[in-house]
Every structure is written in C-alpha cells, then in structure tokens.
Amino acid sequence: MLEDLSVSVAQKLSADDAEELRKPVQLTNTTNTALWVDRYRPKRFTELLGDDRVHREVLAWVKEWDCCVFGKGKARGKKRARGDEDGENLDEWQRPKEKLLLLSGPPGLGKTTLAHIVAQHAGYEVFEINASDARSADVVDQRIRPALESGAKVGSSRPNLVVIDEIDGATGGSDSSGGFIHKLVQLVQERPRKKAKKGEPHPNRPLLRPIICICNDLYAASLTKLRPHARIVRFSRPHxxxxxxxxxxxxxxxxxxxxxxxxxxxxxxxxxxxxxxxxxxxxxxxxxxxxxxxxxxxxTQGMKEAEASQMTVLNDLFAPISRKRAKELGIREDEVRFVSRLSREVEGCGSMDKVALGCFEHYALLHRHDGTLTRYVKGTEWLCTYDTMSGAMRTDREYSLMPYLAYPLVAFYPLFQERGAQKAERPKADWEHYNQTKTNKEIYESLARCLRTASSRSGGNWRHFALEPLLQLEIAPYINRIISPPLRPVNSQVIRPAEKALLARLVDIMATLDLRFVQEKNEDGQLVYRLDPPIDVFVTYDGKRAADIAVSRYAVRHLVAAEIDAQIIARHADVLEKSKGGKSNFFSGREKPVPDEGQPAKKRAKQDEKPGEKVAVDFFGRPIMPKDKSEQGAKGAKAAPRVKPYRVAYKFNEGNSAAVRRPVKVSAFL
Structure with a gap:
C-alpha cells in the first residue's frame, strides 16, 4: 500500500513538474512574437549604440561618394575626412581614394546595423551578401557587379550600396576564397575604358557605387590583399x-x-x-x-566566460575565494567545487599559455615554510605535464587533449593558495619575447611569399632568397637600405633627373617585391605611412635605426605610394591586353615582335606601325594606283582602247544557310 501511495505521489509530482515546465514556454504577449533583436533594432542614426566618432567616420566616407553618385558638389567650409580640404582624396570620377570600407570588430556589436543605417541616412538602398555563404569568385561577376551597375533595385529609385558581411569567413577548402578576394580587388582596381575593344560586348564600366565590407578578424589571412585597398575602421566594444x-x-x-x-x-x-x-x-x-x-x-552557463582577464585567473589560482565573492557567484567555499570553478575560468580566459607563464613566474616568488620543497617540486611537475600535453596537441595534432589542458594549472590552487599572499604580476619578459619572436617569424614568412611571387611574375630565379637563413641574414637588412634612398619631399614634376631615376628604380623594386606604404592613423591621430610587410622592424631598435639608412618622411612615402599605385595599374592594364590578344595571336600565322615592357601600351602600338607599309591615298582617301608602263612610253600617240580592270573580292562564310538561293554568274556583279 505504501509502495502504491509513493508511486502515485511520484507520478503526480512529475505531472505537476511537466505542467510547470510547459507553462513558461508560452510568451506573455502572444500578439507579438517577433525577436527582440529585430524589434529593438536602431532605426535612426541617433539611436546607434557605441562610439560616435566611429559612426561619423563611416558616414563621412559614404558621403564622399555624393559627388560621384548623386552629382552633388562638395560643401564649402567643411573639412573632408582625413583632412582632405581640396578634394585631393578624389580621383577623376570623383570617388574617394579607398573604394572599400572595411569594418572590423567582435560579433554582436552592431557593425551590420551601422552599415544599414548609414546607407539609409545617406540615401542608398542596401544590397547585402554574406561572403561565408557565397565564396566563389563568380559571385563578384554574377551578383555584385550587376548590383553596382544596375543603379537601383526594382521598385526603388535609390542607388545601391553593397554590404559584404563576414568577408573574413570566405575561407574554403579550395582556392575559392582567394578568387573571391582577387575578383573584388580587381573590380576596385579595374581602370575604366570609355570605348569597348573589338570583340567585347560592352565597355568596362568604373566602380561608381560604395562597397562596405564587414569582418570579425581584421588580420585574417584571406584579407591580406584586401587591406591595402580599403579604409579600415575598427569597431570597439561600447562601455x-x-x-x-x-x-x-x-x-x-x-x-x-x-x-x-x-x-x-x-x-x-x-x-x-x-x-x-x-x-x-x-x-x-x-x-x-x-x-x-x-x-x-x-x-548563461553555456556562454563563454567574461573576458576574465589573465590577472583575475592568476589571483584566483593563488588566493582562496572570499566569502563575499563566493556569495556573488552562488557557490560554497569548499575543496569539492574549486576544480570545476577554476577549470571553467582558465578555459574561459582564452589564453591558457599566458596563465601557464604567469604560474611559472609567480610560484617561485611565494615564501612558504616548506623545508622539503615538496610544493615547488609538484608545481614544476604540473608545469611539465602542461607543457607535454600542449606540445603533443600542437605537434602531433592530438586535439583530444585540449579539454584536459586546464587541470594541470588548477593543481596550483591546493599547493599555493594562501590568504594575504602576494598578488600575481603580469608576465613580462617571457611572454613579450615569445610574441616578438612570433611576430618576426610572420613578417619573414610574408617577405618570403613576396619574393616567391615576384620570382614567378618576373621570370627571375629568386626562390633561393626565400630560404630562412639567407632571408634573415642577407636579404631583409639590405632591402631596408635599398628602399630608403635619400629623396627630397618635392613634387614629382619638378624633381631632378637623377632623383627621378632613383625614384623610378625604387618604385620598380617595391612593386616587384609586393611592398607597399599603407596609410593609417597612429595613437595621436596623425596620418603616417607604414611599410607592409613591416620589414623595417629588423633595423629599428628602441626607436633608433642605423645611420646609413635615411629617415623616410611622410611626404616622400606619400609620393612613393602614389607612384607604386600608378605602376601597378599600368601593369594590370598591360597584362589584361596581353591576355585578350592571346587568342588572335595564337591562330594567326605571324609572330609579333615582343615589345618593350617598360613603355606604355600606346607608345608600343605606335612603334609597331611601320611607315613603309602604308598605302598612298588621294585627297578623298582613295588608294592611288601606279600607272602602267605602256602609258608612260608613247606620248602623243593614240592610246589603244583597253578594258577597265575589275577588282573582284571573295569572302568565305563558314557554315550553311537555309535562305533562298539561285545560280548567279560572277559577271552579274561586275
């Protein structure tokens, strides 16, 4: 009887619990079940959340397109973005220098919302595409280019503004991501032509609409070729x-x-x-x-822990939790709960290597009364265990060890936790040197890629320069001296012939090696030109550089950057002409002489024309036929009547036709 009663009570309680669990699923307001993210999305520019300076900078860049898109003149008395008062940041089509805007920042901060509101505020219609879903290069030609050239959407009179979201996620297993970025850069750099060439359906149209790209990781590998052509705006977390x-x-x-x-x-x-x-x-x-x-x-248990700073995790590992903090966290201070709590904190901080370095630097500074040094021996063993597991995970790709990496660090809590102990300090030397070594290695790898690319493009055998010892000891230091000639900050039109030759040589070397001067703002808000890849760090120590390397000024780098951009555009135009003329040259029987690569295409076309091959024409443009010798011989004699010569030309059309045909002699056409 008691068993039956307990079973019935258990069934009733389970039914009540199930009923209670089913009730909260229904929303209180059944009339409006829209997501709050959509319901409370900002509708106006003043409702945006975050740094107003970033919002104004994005709006200022979009407004720079007004003269190109809407035909509006520049407002007088107002400074343009980045200090361009005279419009020197605009090209011949009244477009800004950077045709792309790259918004970067963590997810969920409102980057896409900012792009939509700014476009609406400036009078555009948004055409959004997600680069993570559409990764192929054909998307640029099939979707982005038609959206830019169509002018406006169907049913709307506003011009289009393209928003490419998650562009750093365009990383496929094949070469599709590189093709997408390459096509996008080619679309931006493509020099417009007013007349179409023979065989082309329509002339090349310039990019006359703004493009906003959004990414989470600004320094993703897929964005390496895109960053030099975009204006970068970093979206920071609001307070x-x-x-x-x-x-x-x-x-x-x-x-x-x-x-x-x-x-x-x-x-x-x-x-x-x-x-x-x-x-x-x-x-x-x-x-x-x-x-x-x-x-x-x-x-929020399934969410990632807050940016638990590295110092907070270190202090929790070496100091017992206080009662106040335990009450705030809703846990009890006992030895049973510290493993799960601390392991969750270590995993949530996002930098376990920094925490391990902090433990290595701090545990030896603790003065514990331990004559046998047992605690320190165990701490060293736990660090060796962490190092072994971390090395196996990275070297042998044993990623199944990742969930266990936090526990060797949690073991420091029962060994060294003490109330009133010395607080942990941020690891300085080891971590800074490790980061510096990692950064320098990435710079060397970027320079090696530039050398390989230059070798394949120019036909030179420079691949052996990309070897690590040769690159570090003999190539990188001398490249810094080569690209730092003593130039004066003057206009390129009034420069001396010797300096002009030196400038041309410098531009040719930097363009061949894929070195660029990228404009950006420093911490003080001043515009500077940074070398990319930053190989000048190898000859600069504590802000000082070698005496035989000339100091590069802002005006000089601005001049060099403009010349590099012009030469790259000219090279792209030459390559495009060669690729389009390749088919006709292949089927033609004659081989054309190889023109000089250093001359523009127009000059080479003029040189190819030989004056001896031109046919003499009269005033009306008709060809002058040479006189017959018989006419020149007998003067005054009566010329014999002769038949007027006819010129018959035949044109062969390949294929057949179903049109009405009839037999006709050639004489009928004469």
Missing part, C-alpha cells in the same frame, strides 16, 4: 554602462523588473554582445519571471 542603460530601457518597455547588477553580469558574460543580451532577456521573459543575478548566471 558596459551604455549597454546596461539600453537594456534597462528595453526591460521597462517589456514590463520586466531587472536588477542593475543582473544586467551588468549579463553584459560581462556576453562580452558586450548586445545581440546575445537581448536573446537571453527574451528567453527569461518567456518564463514570466523577474530578472535576478542568479537567473542570469544559470541562463
């Missing part, structure tokens, strides 16, 4: 107080009671991801409950 204030306004509109501490915890766990915060709040609203801190922590 937590602004996000909390906006979330509180949304909660008040939805009739929810939310604690400020709970909202701050939600923002910290989401790392400023406003979209993730709204989705979490909507999920909690569906359960008809007020927002508390414990509810936020339970609802």
């Amino acid at each position: 937590d107080t602004h996000i909390v204030r906006r979330l509180r306004e949304i909660c008040e509109r939805e009739g929810m009671k939310a604690d400020a501490r709970a909202l701050a915890t939600l923002v910290g766990v989401a790392q400023g991801d406003f979209r993730g915060c709204l989705n979490t709040l909507q999920m909690l609203k569906a359960r008809n409950k007020d927002i508390t801190e414990n509810m936020v922590r339970s609802a």
Whole structure:
C-alpha cells in the first residue's frame, strides 16, 4: 500500500513538474512574437549604440561618394575626412581614394546595423551578401557587379550600396576564397575604358557605387590583399554602462523588473554582445519571471566566460575565494567545487599559455615554510605535464587533449593558495619575447611569399632568397637600405633627373617585391605611412635605426605610394591586353615582335606601325594606283582602247544557310 501511495505521489509530482515546465514556454504577449533583436533594432542614426566618432567616420566616407553618385558638389567650409580640404582624396570620377570600407570588430556589436543605417541616412538602398555563404569568385561577376551597375533595385529609385558581411569567413577548402578576394580587388582596381575593344560586348564600366565590407578578424589571412585597398575602421566594444542603460530601457518597455547588477553580469558574460543580451532577456521573459543575478548566471552557463582577464585567473589560482565573492557567484567555499570553478575560468580566459607563464613566474616568488620543497617540486611537475600535453596537441595534432589542458594549472590552487599572499604580476619578459619572436617569424614568412611571387611574375630565379637563413641574414637588412634612398619631399614634376631615376628604380623594386606604404592613423591621430610587410622592424631598435639608412618622411612615402599605385595599374592594364590578344595571336600565322615592357601600351602600338607599309591615298582617301608602263612610253600617240580592270573580292562564310538561293554568274556583279 505504501509502495502504491509513493508511486502515485511520484507520478503526480512529475505531472505537476511537466505542467510547470510547459507553462513558461508560452510568451506573455502572444500578439507579438517577433525577436527582440529585430524589434529593438536602431532605426535612426541617433539611436546607434557605441562610439560616435566611429559612426561619423563611416558616414563621412559614404558621403564622399555624393559627388560621384548623386552629382552633388562638395560643401564649402567643411573639412573632408582625413583632412582632405581640396578634394585631393578624389580621383577623376570623383570617388574617394579607398573604394572599400572595411569594418572590423567582435560579433554582436552592431557593425551590420551601422552599415544599414548609414546607407539609409545617406540615401542608398542596401544590397547585402554574406561572403561565408557565397565564396566563389563568380559571385563578384554574377551578383555584385550587376548590383553596382544596375543603379537601383526594382521598385526603388535609390542607388545601391553593397554590404559584404563576414568577408573574413570566405575561407574554403579550395582556392575559392582567394578568387573571391582577387575578383573584388580587381573590380576596385579595374581602370575604366570609355570605348569597348573589338570583340567585347560592352565597355568596362568604373566602380561608381560604395562597397562596405564587414569582418570579425581584421588580420585574417584571406584579407591580406584586401587591406591595402580599403579604409579600415575598427569597431570597439561600447562601455558596459551604455549597454546596461539600453537594456534597462528595453526591460521597462517589456514590463520586466531587472536588477542593475543582473544586467551588468549579463553584459560581462556576453562580452558586450548586445545581440546575445537581448536573446537571453527574451528567453527569461518567456518564463514570466523577474530578472535576478542568479537567473542570469544559470541562463548563461553555456556562454563563454567574461573576458576574465589573465590577472583575475592568476589571483584566483593563488588566493582562496572570499566569502563575499563566493556569495556573488552562488557557490560554497569548499575543496569539492574549486576544480570545476577554476577549470571553467582558465578555459574561459582564452589564453591558457599566458596563465601557464604567469604560474611559472609567480610560484617561485611565494615564501612558504616548506623545508622539503615538496610544493615547488609538484608545481614544476604540473608545469611539465602542461607543457607535454600542449606540445603533443600542437605537434602531433592530438586535439583530444585540449579539454584536459586546464587541470594541470588548477593543481596550483591546493599547493599555493594562501590568504594575504602576494598578488600575481603580469608576465613580462617571457611572454613579450615569445610574441616578438612570433611576430618576426610572420613578417619573414610574408617577405618570403613576396619574393616567391615576384620570382614567378618576373621570370627571375629568386626562390633561393626565400630560404630562412639567407632571408634573415642577407636579404631583409639590405632591402631596408635599398628602399630608403635619400629623396627630397618635392613634387614629382619638378624633381631632378637623377632623383627621378632613383625614384623610378625604387618604385620598380617595391612593386616587384609586393611592398607597399599603407596609410593609417597612429595613437595621436596623425596620418603616417607604414611599410607592409613591416620589414623595417629588423633595423629599428628602441626607436633608433642605423645611420646609413635615411629617415623616410611622410611626404616622400606619400609620393612613393602614389607612384607604386600608378605602376601597378599600368601593369594590370598591360597584362589584361596581353591576355585578350592571346587568342588572335595564337591562330594567326605571324609572330609579333615582343615589345618593350617598360613603355606604355600606346607608345608600343605606335612603334609597331611601320611607315613603309602604308598605302598612298588621294585627297578623298582613295588608294592611288601606279600607272602602267605602256602609258608612260608613247606620248602623243593614240592610246589603244583597253578594258577597265575589275577588282573582284571573295569572302568565305563558314557554315550553311537555309535562305533562298539561285545560280548567279560572277559577271552579274561586275
């Protein structure tokens, strides 16, 4: 009987629990089930959340296209972006120098929303494409180019503005990503022609509409060729107080009671991801409950930990948790819970190598009364274990060890935790040297790729220069001296002949080796030209450089960068002409002489024409036929009547025709 009673009570409780779980799934407001992300999306420029300077910079770049797109003149008395007051940043088509805008920043901060609102504010219609879904190079010709050349969408009078989202995600298993970026750069760099060549359906049209690209990782490998041609705008995370204030306004509109501490915890766990915060709040609203801190922590357990700084994790490893913090986290201070808590913190910080270096530098500084040094021996063993597992994971690709990497570091807590102990300091020397070595290695690899590319393009055998010892000891230092000649910051039109030859040699070397001067802003807001790849770091130590390397000024680098861009455009035009003329040259029987590569295409075309081959014509353009010798011989004699010669030309058309035919003699046409 007791068993039957217990079974019935258990069934009733399970039924009540199931009924209780089914109730919160229904939203309180059944009339509007739209996502809060779409409902509270900013509609106006003043509703944007974040740094206003970034918003104004994006809007200023889009407004630079007004003269090209809408035919509006530049407003007087107002400075253009980047200090261009005289319009020197515009080309002959009244377009800005950078035809692309690259927005970079973490996900969920509103980059796509900013692009849409700025386009709407400036009078454009947005044509959005996701580069992660459409990775092939054909997308540029089949979707992006028609959208730019069509002018406007069907049913809309506004011109199009193309937004390419997640462009750093265009990394396929094949060469598709490189083709997409290459086609996009070719679309931007393509020099427009007013007349179509023979055999082309229509002339090349210039890019007359703005393109905004959005990425999460600015330094992704797929964006290497795109960065020099785009204006880069970094989208930073808004301050937590602004996000909390906006979330509180949304909660008040939805009739929810939310604690400020709970909202701050939600923002910290989401790392400023406003979209993730709204989705979490909507999920909690569906359960008809007020927002508390414990509810936020339970609802965000699957989320990545807050940017738990490296110092916070180190202090938690070497100091026991206080009662106040334990109460805030909703846990008890006991030895059973520290493993899961600390392992979650170490994994969530995102830099376990930094935490391991911090443990290595800090544990030897702790003065513990241990005559046998047992704690220090065990700490060293745990560090060796971490190093072994990390090395096996990276070298042998044993990625199944990744979930266990945090536990050797968690073992420092029972060994060295002590109240009132010395706080951990940020690891300095080891980590800085490690990062510097890694950065220098990446620069060497970039320079080696440039040498290989130059060798394949120019037909030279320079691949042996890309070997690591030769590249580091003999190539990189001398390249810095070669590309730093003593030039004066003067206009290229009034430069001396010797300096002009030196400038031409410098531009040819940098263009061949794929070296560029990239314009950017430093921390003070001043414009500077940075060498890319930055191989000048190998001859600069503590801000000083060798005496035999001339200091490159801003005006000189500006002049060199402009000449490099002009030469690259000329080379692309020559390559395009050769590729289009290759088919006719292949089927023709004669071989044309190889022209000089250093001369422009127009001059080479003039040189190919020989004056001896021209046919003499009269005033009306008719060819002058030479007189017959018989006519020149007998003067005064009566010329014998002769038949007027006829010139008969035949044209052969390959194929057949079903038209009406009849037999006709050739004499009928004479």
